Amino acid sequence: MDNTKEILTLAVEIGDAMLRCGAEIYRVEDSVIRILEAFGLDDFDAYVLSNGIFASANESREDACSVVRYVPLSATHLGKLAALNQLTRDICNHKCSVAEASERLKQCKKIPVYANAVQLLACGIGCAAFTFMFGGHLPEALYAFFVGLIEQLALFVCRKRKVSRFLTNVYVSLLISLLSLPAAAGVIPVLHDKVVIGAIMPLVPGIALTTSIRDFYNGDYLSGTIHLIDALLTALCIAVGIALPILLLRYGGNLPV
Incomplete structure (x- = not known):
């Protein structure tokens, strides 16, 4: 798949945003894996900590890639987290493409805190x-x-x-x-x-x-x-x-x- 890196980056970005909003570790890891599966990747691995994400794809192929992301501990934002969970569900239900998911991710990150x-x-x-x-x-x-x-x-x-x-x-x-x-x-x-x-x-x-x-x-x-x-x-x-x-x-x- 020629857009493996784009898909992997998107999955990690969503996981990053979820961690920053206070999501549980197992939920973030499960979301990243489900997103990669939904876009058709079959040779990947993901490991999530409370302040970091490690993910790789196509390790046995020439287009192998990996992403490492440091995520500092931050405050909980349930509004953003709900929007990110819905985005993940829509991706798993094949309701949006990689480009559409990236655009929706940007919108999720812009959700403001309360006045x-x-x-x-x-x-x-x-x-x-x-x-x-x-x-x-x-x-x-x-x-x-x-x-x-x-x-x-x-x-x-x-x-x-x-x-x-x-x-x-x-x-x-x-x-x-x-x-x-x-x-x-x-x-x-x-x-x-x-x-x-x-x-x-x-x-x-x-x-x-x-x-x-x-x-x-x-x-x-x-x-x-x-x-x-x-x-x-x-x-x-x-x-x-x-x-x-x-x-x-x-x-x-x-x-x-």
Whole structure:
């Protein structure tokens, strides 16, 4: 087949986009293999990690080719992932050619994230809801709502300045801790711990931890270890940011808790 390289590149590009959106390892690998099969390749191999894709085709022929792609860990985007899954299904059902699939892939990559105002409101409501869930009452939920708004604004700033994820977690959790200090000092009559727990939940790496367990279950031990280390380091950064102001003020004698 004279367009083997084009087909292989397309399959890897789709797998790359799926990984960047937070897809499971086994799903990405299965999608890449099904795409190659749908376009008629019969001598190929694909190996997917949580941050990389290795694929080759026609290894026993003169037109042998291979593609290696590094994929950095990134945030989940379910909208893009749903569109990419539909594209893969259409390819497997022979509803689009290589050229059409490439064009649709470009469109999938252009799907935007939610507007900043929506993300801002969602973070505030999420923090308030988590505060209720963990035993807080209306005053704590309202306080956590405003902390969540400021938290999301800080995330916007870190994203704009391209701060690393780990430093972002330290900075934002530190900000959350500082914003909760008036409650801890008794200046504002709300339960300090409930506010902090509710406000840090948008930072907690629940998806990364769940993905690592799923990878272990599917036998992808290397990918599971990568996601597990990522989750543990993220949790450590959050703990450092939250604890630092509280410990400094407590041992400084200015915090009654």
